[in-house]
Amino acid sequence: MLVVLKKDYEEVSREAARIVAGAIRSRPDIVLGLATGSTPLGLYKELVAMHRVGGLDFSRATSFNLDEYLGLAPTHPQSFRHFMEEHLFSLVNMHPERSYVPDGTITGDYDAYCARYEESIKAAGGIDLQILGIGRNGHIGFNEPTSSLASRTRLKALSRETMEDNKHFFDSDSEVPKCAITMGIGTILDSKRVLLLASGRSKAAAIARAIEGPITSSVSASALQMHPDVTFIIDEEAAYSLTQRDYYRHVLEMTQLFTPERLS
Numbered sequence: 001m002l003v004v005l006k007k008d009y010e011e012v013s014r015e016a017a018r019i020v021a022g023a024i025r026s027r028p029d030i031v032l033g034l035a036t037g038s039t040p041l042g043l044y045k046e047l048v049a050m051h052r053v054g055g056l057d058f059s060r061a062t063s064f065n066l067d068e069y070l071g072l073a074p075t076h077p078q079s080f081r082h083f084m085e086e087h088l089f090s091l092v093n094m095h096p097e098r099s100y101v102p103d104g105t106i107t108g109d110y111d112a113y114c115a116r117y118e119e120s121i122k123a124a125g126g127i128d129l130q131i132l133g134i135g136r137n138g139h140i141g142f143n144e145p146t147s148s149l150a151s152r153t154r155l156k157a158l159s160r161e162t163m164e165d166n167k168h169f170f171d172s173d174s175e176v177p178k179c180a181i182t183m184g185i186g187t188i189l190d191s192k193r194v195l196l197l198a199s200g201r202s203k204a205a206a207i208a209r210a211i212e213g214p215i216t217s218s219v220s221a222s223a224l225q226m227h228p229d230v231t232f233i234i235d236e237e238a239a240y241s242l243t244q245r246d247y248y249r250h251v252l253e254m255t256q257l258f259t260p261e262r263l264s
């Protein structure tokens with residue numbers, strides 16, 4: 001695992017954008033795994049600017065979002081489809097038919113729908129680069145604590161902590177979604193490369209447990225320790241509880257010297 005320590009949120013966003021843009025340029029038909037939430041907003045802003053000013057071309061790319069709230073229509077202002085349209089899809093030249101977000105309005109056979117989402121990822125050739133945030137409880141996607149480390153896309157009940165974190169986005173408590181469709185941890189681990197971004201002291205405990213703790217379903221992000229190509233890009237506040245920061249800086253220096261392609 002590479003742990004890239006940055007000063008603040010802006011630096012995290014710029015570094016992530018540099019890597020994502022580089023990946024798109026070197027492989028225009030890239031398959032991206034995308035995340036929502038406050039963390040990737042800066043990354044998307046940078047990518048939009050690179051599209052406008054530098055001609056970064058999304059026209060041949062495909063994307064799959066990690067998750068969507070159950071019960072929210074794509075037009076609902078708090079739906080993740082709406083978030084993606086607002087902050088990325090409508091601002092770059094991404095092909096609408098190749099930007100997948102799970103459908104929150106499905107009813108009935110959830111397993112069959114989720115199996116089809118997995119099939120679509122496979123048919124696209126698998127995810128080349130997966131962007132992740134991390135929840136305070138260590139979740140990635142909506143894989144709440146105790147999610148199977150082998151889980152695939154499925155309907156998932158949200159934890160009390162996650163619902164608390166989401167409360168301020170909705171007018172009343174009763175509107176806060178209780179479930180979501182989310183890629184599984186197994187789905188995420190199948191992607192070829194993973195970038196996890198984190199910023200702020202509220203993420204420090206989850207980051208420390210994900211990077212330096214044991215692999216456990218109690219901290220979904222700890223499963224990334226089993227992935228061969230994962231880069232954590234985190235700011236000083238999110239890195240606060242890590243015990244081996246000097247070692248991560250040394251690893252980064254050596255990587256820049258001997259295998260810089262891992263950082264490109």
Ligand code: PGA
Pocket residue numbers: 036037038039040133134135136139140141
């Ligand atoms: P945030 O959410 O980026 O809004 O902090 C991250 C997450 O819950 O995965």
